Amino acid sequence: MIYVFLANGCEEIEALTPVDILRRAELPVKTVGVGSRQITGSHGITVLCDIQDKDADPKDCEMIVLPGGMPGTLNLERSPIVQSFVDFAHANDKWIGAICAAPSILGHKGLLKDRKAVCFPSFEDQLEGAEILEESVVKDGKIITAKGVGVAVEFGLKLTEALTSPARAAILKDSLQCAR
Template sequence: MATLSNHKVAFLVAPEGIEQVELTEPWKAVEQAGGTPVLVSTDSGSVQAFNHLDKADTFDVDVTTSDADPADFDALVLPGGVANPDFLRTDQGAVDFAKSFFDNGKPVAAICHAPWTLVEADVVRGRTLTSWPSLRTDLRNAGATWVDQEVVVDDSGASTLVTSRNPDDIPAFSAKLVEVFSAERVSR
């Protein structure tokens, strides 16, 4: 069984618009594997999650992108929701935070609409990934190969990238990110 003991995993989100289940289920998977999830956002305070278009729960931010040091983390998870990554991709601090994981060869997992942030960070060129279908053209225009699969693991770059399409894929997405994050730590 994969373990994330002594792993600190950043979950990067905007102040609102996060698809709640795409935050909470991978978060639980990291915790259950022994890792420490940390909620990183562009603003301090709390963030507003959604169940599709309806407001759901709020979650306390642990650290802002301006105060977070990517070197303190072993991996990055990018939850989806339409508004969440759309906001993140317009915030240079959030884009730089996400890009730093690729620059430093650390694994990243992104689900649903989350790859929009990766497009802005210019880290998908030459990679194969999946997402919510409406991102297909954006990803292709950014140089990625888009496929329609439950979970895709691309290890062609310095950092391994795990992607999934939607909330239905969360069980496979969560299991794969724990497996990849565990293996990446061992190999470093």
């Protein structure tokens, strides 16, 4: 199962675009509301999540995804459940995806030390120990980071590639009419 955690104040495009792409790839995805199934993003769009965080089960987790946005990223980081899923994913060699400001959560936990990563400009100092790259989306080990809303499709495709194959992600990219 892929768990995409949404907290109040999240960036809606960064949260829902990867969900859409992963579902188009026919991968099992659940949106997880932090504190409630109903989450309102940073632009006033309210989403009814599939489940609430207290109902997510780490035992069936293959990947977690953390969208950015403010104060969404701060609300994710304050959540003990989100923190426990990040710890579980890291300890059990599961995939972690984080976009925009959300890689800062991983940086604060020391999970980016000696790894390549990216984030929204101005959050680089939060990626403690990481080598900051110029790319839009970076995969290093089982961690995928992305710069922000403008690369949400690319981020979703990289998450798909990690769980399927480059060929499957390329087919999906073509079907979405993405620029080459």
